[in-house]
Amino acid sequence: MTKTQIHKFGGASVKDALSVQNLANILRNRLRNNFVIVVSAMGKTTNHLENIISLKLDRKDYSGNSTILKDFHLAICSELFPEGHVIFPKIENYFILLHHELNKSISKDNYDEYYDRIIGFGEILSSRIVMEYLCFQDLLVLWQDARELICTDSDFRFAKVDWERTRRNCQSQLKPKLEQFPVLTQGFIGADRAGRPTTLGREGSDFTAAILAGSLDAASVTIWKDVPGVLNADPKIFSGTTLFVELDYQQAAQMTYYGASVIHPKTIKPLANAGIPLFVKSFLDPEEPGTKIHARAKTESIPTFILKKDQILVSLKVTDFTFIEEKHIHQVYEQLQALKLHVNMLQTSAISISIVIDYELFKLEQLLTLLNQDFEIRYNxxxxxxxxxxxxxxxxSKLLDGYELMLEQSTRNTVQLVRRLK
Incomplete structure (x- = not known):
């Protein structure tokens, strides 16, 4: 039997009607049985939903923002479908369900669970529209709710996969469908054992593709992006970028660890463990080969630049005039883990610990509360x-032109610079 192929399309590849039509053209000569399509929310929908949640938390009116989001999806549908198509009442019904969820109470204590209940609507809307359009174009696909497949724990917003249950779900529910038809599902979302919606971390749709690939013993995963493949820098920020024709799993994993946005950080491990190759291709030039990530790649050690914005530098100094010891680092990491904060950079000195973390709503305030009794804390x-x-x-040499250097760390193969505009 032919092995399954997984194809993932991100938000940029379904951002408007033309993009959805382009997606259909890419799939037209590729679709077959044992073919899974994973889609993200359309365009900046996730950002809009996050803004609605923020307004709700601040007890401000979000109805106008919700109407804008609904009109955005209906406008795309109006360009793709004839008047009276079944997609229009389906979109209306999804927004009724969204408003029902939004009417529930939110607080700092239940923020993460509330977030996961709301944010997945972007993927559900997108997947319904794309599935209906493919079928409208005589490309018959089945729709699958990823929350029935991806089983996780209850660590909302950063849920960990229950691999055994997920594999069992994929083998029993998804595999029989794939023997008859291609299947389209959502990235980023899952559910815990109680059936409550969870998410796999921001931009987690790539990870979904890898989870499904590992659970189905797939032949390959292809991620469709708006870039030619994996580059040595983000072309929106840096000029003169270089395309990697191929990468081995280790180098790709290293790039994602430091924040390369082209692939979600958790994507590589399940593929490497199963020996499943990952292709990163451009939906703008679908016939170009892109980048292949696999075990036997011959890679070049060319300079690679990874920029993370909205960072916070936290410096913690012991208050009892002792030196930094291992117990202090353990104490800090214990609280970071409890708050689900990932350390992007760590530096220690005789009397202080410096960490660089992503901005997360509420999290800095909570971290300071947990640690201010034992440390003198400063942050930027x-x-x-x-x-x-x-x-x-x-x-x-030129990376600090116009910037103030806040912290620097170097190893044999890596330089990290924490900077801010002068």
């Missing part, structure tokens, strides 16, 4: 963390 917000892999003198 609105910073950038620039990581350079395989740096050379020329590649690093």
């Amino acid at each position: 917000e609105g910073l950038e963390l620039l990581t350079v892999l395989y740096p050379n003198t020329d590649s690093v």
Whole structure:
């Protein structure tokens, strides 16, 4: 039997009607049985939903924002479907369900669970529209709710996958469908054992593709992006970028660890464990080969630039005039883990610990509360963390032009710079 192929399309590839039509054209000569399509929310829908949640939390009116979001999806449908198509009442019904969820109470204590109940509507809306359009174009696909497949724990917003249950779900529910038809599902979302919606972390649709690939013993995963493949820097920020024709799993994982946005950080491990190749291709030039990530790749150690914005530098100094010991680092990491905060950079000195973390709503305030009895704490917000892999003198020398250097760390193959605009 032919092995399954997984194809994931991100928000940029379904951002408007033309993009959905382009997606259909890409799939037209590729679709077959044992073919899974994973889609993200359309365009900036996730950002809009986050804004609605923020307004709800601040007890402000969000109805106008919700109407804008509904009109955005209906406008796309109006360009794709004839008047009276079944998709229009379906979209209306989804927004009725969304408003029902939004009417429930929210607080700092239940924020993460509330977030997961709301934010997944973007993927549900997108997947319904794309599925209906493919069928309208005589490309018959089945719709599958990913929450019935991806089983997780109850760590809302950063849910961990129950691999055994997820594999069992995929083998029993998804595999029989794939023997008859291609299947379209959502990225980013799952459910815990009680059936409550969870998410896999921001931009987690790539990870969904890898989870399904591992659970179905797939032949390959292809991620469709608005770039030619994996580049040595984000072309929206840096000029003169270089395309990697191929990468091995280790180098790709290293890039994602430091924040390369082209692939979600958790994507590589399940594929590497199963020996499943990952292709990163451009939906703008679908016939170009893109980048292949696999075990036997011959890679070049060219300078690679990874920029993370909205960073916070937190410096913790012991207050009892002792030196920093291992117990202090354990104490800090214990609280970071409890708050689900990932450390992007760590530096210690004789009397202080410095960490760089992403901005997360409420999290800095909570971290300060947990640690201010034992540490004198200072912090700076609105910073950038620039990581350079395989740096050379020329590649690093100009990176601080117009910036103030807040913190620097170097190893044999990596330079990290925490900077802010002067």
